[in-house]
């Protein structure tokens with residue numbers, strides 16, 4: 001039926017939602033009381049209206065610059081490069097107290113994710129302008145992760161900044177945002193030079 005199919009089409013655009021699940025979600029919405037649906041609509045709108053990207057680190061934030069970039073107690077000379085906000089949240093749980101740079105993904109030319117799509121140029125400019133002591137790559141050891149680290153490391157070569165990356169504890173194909181705190185802490189403590 002028109003509106004239900006239309007709603008299901010929206011759900012089907014979401015990650016990991018197939019046609020059947022999308023239809024089930026649409027029927028679920030139909031079965032909810034009006035005030036629940038109103039709250040859901042408001043919450044959808046608030047996400048688009050209030051959540052933005054930090055102009056300095058490109059993380060999601062309610063204020064620009066974000067809380068971390070504004071925090072005077074952060075170690076300004078230490079920069080952690082991550083693929084997305086979920087990985088940043090995972091690193092934030094350990095004792096890391098430097099700043100962040102969120103790339104917005106990993107290089108994957110087959111999916112049209114080229115260097116221009118990511119915040120790579122901005123990262124290079126940032127490192128040229130500021131006096132960072134160390135750039136730490138907290139990037140998953142996947143094919144895309146490796147390619148991204150190598151690409152950026154090549155651009156930063158000669159800028160005199162120390163480059164490190166997660167050393168061990170994260171098996172190949174493991175995700176930083178799924179790893180537990182101890183594993184990430186170990187991976188950070190044992191970081192190696194690039």
Ligand SMILES: [Zn+2]
Nearest residue numbers: 054057066069
């Ligand atoms: Zn920020």
